Amino acid sequence: MSKRIEVKDLNVYYSKFLAVEDVSLTIEPRSVTAFIGPSGCGKSTFLRTLNRMHEVIPGARVEGEVLIDGDNLYGAGVDPVLVRRNIGMVFQRPNPFPTMSIRENVLAGVTLNNRRISKSAADDLAEKSLRGANLWNEVKDRLDKPGSSLSGGQQQRLCIARAIAVSPDILLMDEPCSALDPISTLAIEDLIEELKSEYTIVIVTHNMQQASRVSDRTAFFNIAGTGKPGKLIEYNDTDTIFTQPTVQATEDYVSGRFG
């Protein structure tokens, strides 16, 4: 269950402020795509438009099209709730529900909307998702403990387990490792490598080594100055972006000359 994302001439506004201007790109299924760029260049904002999470922010709206296997995300009558059920998201800071146990956290998405699931099926799904997130061995003996009792890296993998438990088509990750230590980061990166075989993964990262380690394609976003909209500068295979970028700004950024 992995789908192609095609973005056509997308503009993102916060009320009247144009935050991201004219982005067009295509993301292939079963691949990892990294968004890099300086802070405030709109990469997180753009990521959120891929599952309509930007609509949570008052005044945010988009122009243009996002096609998921040809279906427009912003077509008339498309329910954002259903969109988000098919496009999972992992956030910058781990956010397991503190009032739920580890098991309940994993199954949170599945039990939404009163979807009925038998106990044995739920157990199987919880185990499968936690195994998928490389967390099973660490938590199998304490599934009834609160999710907040885990370490930061474990919590983030719990969030990934929660996201993949609903078998989404696409997995969006907004700087998933920025609050984690190097060991946990490595665990998540290994996990991304494994998840690639089943999902289309888009990851925003500030860490260029991470982008070069995990991604197949990389998109570089930049901003001309404060108050100006963010733009997609260059989008290509990760190797090309990091070794032979065609745009000077990209080369400056990936070589650490600015940003």
Add this chain to the structure above:
Amino acid sequence: MSTPAVAQAPNAHPKPVQRLADRVFSGAALTAGSLILATLAAVAAFLVMQSIPAVTTDPNDISILSGQNFWSYVWPLVFGTVWSAAIALVMAVPVAIGIALFISHYAPRRLAQGLGYVIDLLAAVPSVVFGLWGANTLAPAVQPFYSWLTENLGWFPLFSGQASGTGRTILTASVVLAVMILPIITALCREIFLQTPVLHEEAALALGATRWEMIRIAVLPFGRAGIISAAMLGLGRALGETMAVAMVLSSSGAITVALLTSSNPSTIAANIALSFPEAYGLNVNLLIATGLMLFAITLVINALARYIISRRKEFSGAN
């Protein structure tokens, strides 16, 4: 193996540096804390000392008791107090949570602000006004409805019996109480709901939760302890409310769950207010003893609420 440099210190427990500001502040905090305890202890001591004669004296020497013993006098009052407050709470809490959710998560910002002010204003209305409204406006207005209920749903224990002709029943008193405790519960719930971490709300939404589902899995569980605390504050007010109940309720001292009849239990606070002007001698002690009962009820209920809150402490998100 080299020993750490700390071993040089001759004193095994060096005194930490004490700063003046720290000491002043901790002293002030300690004083404030002890003051609360001292006040509470003083009130409890007063109640207990004054109550003893009422329980130990021969009931025939206390005119209000007119021969019956203390417990059979106080029991209907305890029942009436808890019963009316419980009904009020059952009516007020869902409405309060609804209003608070509307303000915090549904209403446009401007409307939410205005609504918030109105709610706070409601909390500032004196209870005497609510009492007047309840006795003179609400009671006659609901009386036909009560008659209809007793005629058509009389098989249901709460609605059994002959409907009161005045409408000044325990249900009317409870409605007035509910209106009175609504603002405080709403205001507290609203503040708690606004504190829900955006992170958790987004986690729910990103899983494909509708707004109501988001509230159910992120907002309400997070606010659980706060909702209980808010309800307890409301309940405290309902239990101790004097004027409004005294004015609205026409009581006969009967113990019954029937809400609509003219035989209603009174409440402790209202009974004290109504009986006190004519009380003398041991009667005063008797009324104070009923006050002690109210004190004890409040204490038990609050302890119960604390217990409920602490039961799922590790899941509260506060760790």
